[in-house]
Amino acid sequence: MVLSFASDRPFDLVTLGRACVDLNAFDYNRPLEETKTFVKYVGGSPTNIAIGARRLGLRTGIIAKVSDDAMGRFVVSFLQQVGVDTSAIVIDREGHKTGLAFTEIKSPTECSILLYRDDVADLYLSPEDITEDYLRKTKVLLISGTALAKSPSREAAFYAAELARRHGVRLVFELDYRPYTWKSLYEPMVYYTLMARLADVVIGTREEYDIMEGGPGQDEATASQLFVHAPSLVVVKHGVDGSIAYTREGAVKVQAFPAKVLKTFGAGDAYASSFLYGLLAGHTLKRALAMASAAAAIVVSRHSSSEAMPALEEIESLLSEHCEPSRG
Numbered sequence: 001m002v003l004s005f006a007s008d009r010p011f012d013l014v015t016l017g018r019a020c021v022d023l024n025a026f027d028y029n030r031p032l033e034e035t036k037t038f039v040k041y042v043g044g045s046p047t048n049i050a051i052g053a054r055r056l057g058l059r060t061g062i063i064a065k066v067s068d069d070a071m072g073r074f075v076v077s078f079l080q081q082v083g084v085d086t087s088a089i090v091i092d093r094e095g096h097k098t099g100l101a102f103t104e105i106k107s108p109t110e111c112s113i114l115l116y117r118d119d120v121a122d123l124y125l126s127p128e129d130i131t132e133d134y135l136r137k138t139k140v141l142l143i144s145g146t147a148l149a150k151s152p153s154r155e156a157a158f159y160a161a162e163l164a165r166r167h168g169v170r171l172v173f174e175l176d177y178r179p180y181t182w183k184s185l186y187e188p189m190v191y192y193t194l195m196a197r198l199a200d201v202v203i204g205t206r207e208e209y210d211i212m213e214g215g216p217g218q219d220e221a222t223a224s225q226l227f228v229h230a231p232s233l234v235v236v237k238h239g240v241d242g243s244i245a246y247t248r249e250g251a252v253k254v255q256a257f258p259a260k261v262l263k264t265f266g267a268g269d270a271y272a273s274s275f276l277y278g279l280l281a282g283h284t285l286k287r288a289l290a291m292a293s294a295a296a297a298i299v300v301s302r303h304s305s306s307e308a309m310p311a312l313e314e315i316e317s318l319l320s321e322h323c324e325p326s327r328g
């Protein structure tokens with residue numbers, strides 16, 4: 001087992017961060033300016049991860065703040081339908097809105113996201129909204145880096161991380177950098193570093209680690225610097241060039257799977273949910289990485305990032321198709 005987890009907890013995974021709405025271009029393969037129709041999905045990286053992990057059979061929940069309107073109700077009701085626990089979702093009573101993401105699908109390789117996130121409800125999650133009892137109930141807490149972009153969500157995330165450590169909950173930090181939410185590059189540099197040092201597992205793209213480190217770095221050096229602190233597992237994603245996981249004992253690399261790509265976003269969320277599933281199921285690091293990579297390849301071939309999350313059989317079938325790697 002790569003990591004041990006507390007036993008006898010009602011939840012396997014709780015995520016903390018934004019619960020939002022994605023409006024994905026329906027008449028795609030054109031710029032956003034020319035897109036007239038959109039399909040509405042639940043979105044936001046930590047929410048997608050809770051949904052993806054639930055689809056694989058994990059018992060998941062999410063700590064978030066949503067608007068007191070139709071968008072907030074849409075998010076909560078979808079999560080309930082798919083079996084993600086919503087009892088720690090707080091309703092904002094001060095009129096802040098749920099974030100919206102308009103996704104542009106110009107071509108399978110040219111995608112972008114236009115976020116409407118001014119004064120969004122999720123960044124108003126506050127330490128008072130965090131319940132110690134809820135955190136005590138999970139094996140893993142995943143914190144999204146975007147939750148650190150602003151107070152009081154920033155303090156809520158650090159408070160939750162502290163409670164997680166106190167109660168033997170494994171802490172996963174997903175860097176999840178979205179440029180528009182931060183005031184300067186110094187902010188993510190400082191807060192990412194502080195959170196990453198507290199976490200057991202850190203997951204991010206090379207570009208996101210560069211933001212954290214304040215300049216271009218090397219994967220191995222990134223991992224070694226974190227191993228001085230709490231992390232024992234550091235995952236660096238390189239898009240279609242695959243990903244690599246470092247432990248104190250060494251590194252394991254996995255290739256991306258070939259995919260008929262519809263859009264590029266959502267890959268990272270599918271990857272995290274499936275990777276954590278693999279770790280919690282006690283698979284080898286190689287197998288957990290391959291499952292992550294397979295889930296990501298499936299989601300990039302589909303229209304959404306949440307409803308598109310694959311079932312275990314779909315991941316296993318892709319793995320066996322490519323005969324990689326052996327079970328562990």
Ligand SMILES: Nc1ncnc2c1ncn2[C@@H]1O[C@H](COP(=O)(O)OP(=O)(O)OP(=O)(O)O)[C@@H](O)[C@H]1O
Nearest residue numbers: 237238239242243256259265266267268293296297
């Ligand atoms: N075009 C692709 N085809 C197949 N697999 C892909 C593709 N892009 C990404 N992946 C897989 O998804 C993993 C994560 O992708 P990436 O490094 O782009 O993370 P990310 O930037 O967090 O994703 P996102 O775009 O969802 O924010 C990669 O390591 C790879 O396994």
Ligand SMILES: O=C(O)C[C@@H](O)[C@H](O)C(=O)CO
Nearest residue numbers: 022043044045101265266305
């Ligand atoms: O909130 C966002 O950043 C957009 C997401 O909702 C979207 O589903 C995505 O980018 C997945 O990673």
